[in-house]
Amino acid sequence: MDTKSAAQQLINASETRHFQPFGMYDAETDSFHFIAKDVPKFANRLNPCFTMFLSYPDEELVGFEIKKFSRLLHKMRALPAFAILFSENTVKFATSVDAALFGFGAADVCNEEMEDEQVTEVHQLLKSHRFEDTTLNFNSMELCET
Amino acid sequence: MRAWTASSCPTSLIPVNEILLFIITTTTNHAELLSMSKQQIEGSEANPYHVGVVASRPEQSGMSPEFTIFDLLRQFPGIEVEGMSSYGCKIDKLSELARKHRWQEIYTSFLIPDIVLNPIGIWLEPDRTLCVAGFPSGKFAESVHLSNQMTILPGKILVCNLTVQGLASHWGWEIPDSDGTGLPSNHRIHRGKLIWTPNQQHNS
Numbered sequence: 001m002d003t004k005s006a007a008q009q010l011i012n013a014s015e016t017r018h019f020q021p022f023g024m025y026d027a028e029t030d031s032f033h034f035i036a037k038d039v040p041k042f043a044n045r046l047n048p049c050f051t052m053f054l055s056y057p058d059e060e061l062v063g064f065e066i067k068k069f070s071r072l073l074h075k076m077r078a079l080p081a082f083a084i085l086f087s088e089n090t091v092k093f094a095t096s097v098d099a100a101l102f103g104f105g106a107a108d109v110c111n112e113e114m115e116d117e118q119v120t121e122v123h124q125l126l127k128s129h130r131f132e133d134t135t136l137n138f139n140s141m142e143l144c145e146t
Numbered sequence: 147m148r149a150w151t152a153s154s155c156p157t158s159l160i161p162v163n164e165i166l167l168f169i170i171t172t173t174t175n176h177a178e179l180l181s182m183s184k185q186q187i188e189g190s191e192a193n194p195y196h197v198g199v200v201a202s203r204p205e206q207s208g209m210s211p212e213f214t215i216f217d218l219l220r221q222f223p224g225i226e227v228e229g230m231s232s233y234g235c236k237i238d239k240l241s242e243l244a245r246k247h248r249w250q251e252i253y254t255s256f257l258i259p260d261i262v263l264n265p266i267g268i269w270l271e272p273d274r275t276l277c278v279a280g281f282p283s284g285k286f287a288e289s290v291h292l293s294n295q296m297t298i299l300p301g302k303i304l305v306c307n308l309t310v311q312g313l314a315s316h317w318g319w320e321i322p323d324s325d326g327t328g329l330p331s332n333h334r335i336h337r338g339k340l341i342w343t344p345n346q347q348h349n350s
Contacts, residue, residue, distance in 0.1 A: 018247065019248070028315070029316060035246075038247060038250050040296075040297040040319075042319035053318075056297065
């Protein structure tokens, strides 16, 4: 656990740096966050596993959260159609995002009401921040440069 | 609801001392939350942001270490929710947000005391966390001189998950449901059991 003095050092050190888009797995909540901008934002939940973050007030897509992420990866690896997309330790991050977008990680297999526009928006977000070809190491749950 | 605007001050100039003040305060509250009593809650109107919080720790009060925030809800049927306005936030969580420069989420955490003080709904989630929703007033942020650093989103609901120890683990803004209840979007599907609203006492 971080101590208060460690937190102080961290915050002091952080003062001179700027926000960078990132993707991060949170083991405590089994969720994966992708955040592109540090702006006021609100959640727009598309399905039980996928939530978009929209900026306030202009409602631009600035990130998303995938819940039950490890379960999603497990389900994907168990199906041949997805399994072929996995290497020994990695899978394309965008592939897991697509699976989550269509509710694959949820109890109901597929969200047929998913708007093409929303899928396109998410793809565009990844592309504009150069994450479209990023891979995910599903052992460490960290994104890797390609 | 008052609308606030984000400060023109760059986020890199976040007042470090205020953040640490918050960390220290909430860490203390975490240990103290468990030793609340009804009498202390009723007599604590003078300090609305530490309502019901007393100095003694659980082991000193003779209360079981397993005593949780859920016990609080059960102990006080029809409780005014001011009685559970204390909360904490993990240092690890704030450190992680700072590490990633997610200042907006840190700023938003200063609004959590407002909704815990005056929630519009409390849910018991399947993972045994409490989900608290409300419209923050910004009063707590004013008290720590950070009210010019954050944005209160008009028409949106701030939702926060609290662990059984009363620690804020996750928070964010959501849109109201279209069902007219004023509760967060899809609360009937995506939230656990609704155990408290201002107008109705639910079975916990």
